[in-house]
Structure formats: structure tokens, C-alpha cells
Amino acid sequence: MHIALVSEHASPLAALGGVDAGGQNIHVAELAAELVRCGHRVTVYTRRDAPDLPDRVTARPGFAVVHVPAGPADHVPKDDLLPYMGGFGAWLAERWAAASERPDVVHAHFWMSGLAALTAARRTDLPVTLTYHALGSVKRRHHGTRDTSPPDRVGYERMLGNRVDRVVAQCRDEVEELTRMGVARRQIAVVPSGVDSGLFTPEGQAVARTCPRVLTAGRLVPRKGFQDVIRAMRWVPDAECVIVGGPPGRPVAEDPFGRRLVEVARLAGVADRIRMVGAVPRAELPRWYRSADLMVTAPWYEPFGLTPLEAMAAGVPVVASAVGGLLDTVVDGITGELVPPRDPAHLGRTLRRLLADRERRLGMSAAATDRARSRYGWPRAAEQLTAVYRSVAGAMSGAVA
Ligand code: UDP
Structure with missing residues (x-):
């Protein structure tokens, strides 16, 4: 099939270059x-966000990335991109009108890409699938008036x-949220994201350490709950925490939020046991995960959550907030433990x-790797998605016939 992936703000090239990549960039690239x-x-369509980008690039794994002119050729925060989605969609429609560029199916990533894809698909009669990656209703519930969407x-x-x-959808929790929003259940297929289990392996080098270690990783934003992890370290006197x-x-x-976390650590009296190592290139991450006895992820909410899955693939048990995608990836008591969000004492x-129970952690480590490999491999995700693509493309050609 010829598959068009539309990812308006998250370019897969950022993930391949290892700079400033969030989960969506990595998901689309992999x-x-x-x-x-x-x-x-496969052709990925993403917004041109710098003037010197080529129109089209072939990325090393063999997919094309097309930079779509929509809005200023400069960085624009994703919450401000809505006015440009009509133009993005019109550009796609024109492109897909040419037989050589016409895909069999479109897979949009994030709701704004969905708008652009639907605009284009209406004019070209193409089937569209959509992965939200995050839902506005959840964001609004947690951020209230500070939601910038x-x-x-x-x-x-x-x-x-x-x-x-x-x-x-990427997890069961998202299905529930979507049905509560009024999306018909028959519209929804569940295909979780994959994890690169060739990169994230238990075998290999680990960063050196001198005492028991818990590790947490992600974008330094309040909703990821780093402040709760830092406060939790008051109950874990003999271990260090790497962020x-x-x-x-x-x-x-x-x-600014990094500075706030330093202050949280000082106020909690644990500053000497918190190591904030900054952003680590993706290729270096396995060494960091392997260095930890436990990975901890304590978000208020999490649409899917790649970092715990990466740690599991690297053989590290995960203690996670019982929210969103983590309810599916972490099996409580088997591959790690689930805890209530925003509760540092419980965490x-x-x-x-768990740090005091090496036997238990060894069992969890093996189960974590096994689960990541057997349930969240990319080949399995691609196979399930191909079935979805074929089904919508088949329905469309049947309707036309
Ligand atoms: N990541 C990275 N370097 C860092 C921190 C994170 O490469 O210093 C990657 C991490 O490996 C993961 C992604 O960024 O694949 C974050 O995805 P996740 O789903 O955990 O969170 P998101 O940023 O999408 O909310």
C-alpha cells in the first residue's frame, strides 16, 4: 500500500536526529x-517549520518526508497552528490529486493533522484514520483555565x-474517554504504540553508580509529576533519583521548571540525592535505564507513555501512576507496580x-522485558495497523464501486 502519515507539528526527522523529540515524533518515525x-x-507530511528545509527528504529507513508550506516557515507552538490547518489540507488535496502521489490510505497523528487530512480527503475521496496521541478533554480536566489548547x-x-x-486508540483508557465524548465504539480500533526492542535491551552497558538508584525520564513539564517523585525520595533514604x-x-x-524542581528537592531535604542529568540523546537512554533498580513515572495523566515501555524493554521494573496508557503497559505486581497519582508518600x-526486595525485582525485570517484547513490538503494531488500513481502504473502494 501507499500510506500517507500526516503529523503536522511532530516531524519524524527530529526523532531521527535525536533533538527535541517527544513521543509523537518517535512514534511516527518508528x-x-x-x-x-x-x-x-510511506510518505510523512509535516509542516515546514524552518525556511531552509528541503521540500522532500528520504529518511534512512526508506520513507519520504514532505515539508508542507502552511503558516510561517518558523517554529509555531502547536496550540497556535489551528489557523493553518485549512491551508495544510488544501495543499495535501492538490498533491494527492496527482495519481503518482495519491496514497491508498491516510493516517493522521494529533487532532490538527486530522482536520487537515479530512479537509484533503473530502476532496480526494481517500480513507482517513486518526490517532489522537492526546485528548483535549483530558488536558482540560487537569489543566483547567491554564489549558492553552x-x-x-x-x-x-x-x-x-x-x-x-x-x-x-492506543489504550483502553482512551477508548473509554472517546466513548464518553460521544465517539461511536464501532469507529475505534485499539493498536498500542510499539517500542524499539532492538535499541532498548537488558543486555549492554550501564551508566556507573554507587548506590541504589531509581530513574525517571521525560519532558520537564508539571504534568509528568517529577515534583512528586522528588518528594517521594523522603521515604527512600538510601537511594538516589536520576531525572x-x-x-x-x-x-x-x-x-524554568527545571529550576523549580531543584527548589522542590531543597525544600524536601533530598537535594543531595537528586541528579538531574538533562536531556539525553535517545541512543544513550538504554545505558541510563539499565543503571536503575527501578524506573518510576508519576504523571497526573498519560495518553500512552513511551518511557516506561522503553525501561521495561531494557529489563527495568516500572512503578507508575495508575493512569491512561500505564494501566495497560504496567501489570500491577508482575512487571512493576501501579500507584495513585499525586501521592508522594504512597510512591x-x-x-x-521494592528496593529492599531484590528477588521480587528480578522476577519483575524478566516479566517486564517479556511483556515489552511480546506485546509491544513494532512488527505486531504494524501488522494490526495494516489490517485497519486495508479494511478502510477496502470499504472505500467497495463504496465507490
Ligand atoms: N526522550 C529522549 N531523551 C530524553 C528524554 C526523553 O530521547 O532526555 C525520549 C524518550 O525516549 C521517549 C520520548 O522522548 O521515547 C518521550 O515520549 P513519552 O511518550 O514518554 O512522552 P511525551 O514526550 O510524548 O509526553
């Missing part, structure tokens, strides 16, 4: 690569859910108990 390995032709986001997301040919993440290529001290006591 999905595109796997689909190519399965023999598909466009005010109509939830309405657009509901509309998209019922108009695209299939929604690809991986920060502004790419710059020290953590240059990040701290759980970490202390």
Missing part, C-alpha cells in the same frame, strides 16, 4: 520505518472521531519496599 520494512510505500479543541476532536473512517530530561543541548538550570513507600 511506525513509518516499520511500515517500510513490511513492504509499504484552542477553545474548540474538544468539539473538533468529537467531530473528527465520528467523521474519519477509523480512530486508532533524565530537559531542554535539548542546554543545562537543566536554563529551564515513596512503594519504592522503598
